[in-house]
Amino acid sequence: MKDYSLQRIRCPHCGNHIFVDVDTSSGDQDYYEDCSACCNPIHLNMHIDYALNKVQLRVDADDEQIF
Numbered sequence: 001m002k003d004y005s006l007q008r009i010r011c012p013h014c015g016n017h018i019f020v021d022v023d024t025s026s027g028d029q030d031y032y033e034d035c036s037a038c039c040n041p042i043h044l045n046m047h048i049d050y051a052l053n054k055v056q057l058r059v060d061a062d063d064e065q066i067f
Helices: none
Strands: 005-009 017-021 029-034 041-049 056-058
Touching: 005 056
Parallel strands: none
Antiparallel strands: 005 017, 029 041, 041 056
């Protein structure tokens, strides 16, 4: 497994690129981090696929409604 420690993402609120710490040693995670530019919460969902040796990081605003 690759060692991920810092990932560059785009804030879904303001569009600025920010860096977030990603810890793959704890398995799948679902957490929030505040954007350092606009201070809005960013929902991060990390899934580790051990079979394909990949880490998937989903980023959203968590205020999107599904109908």
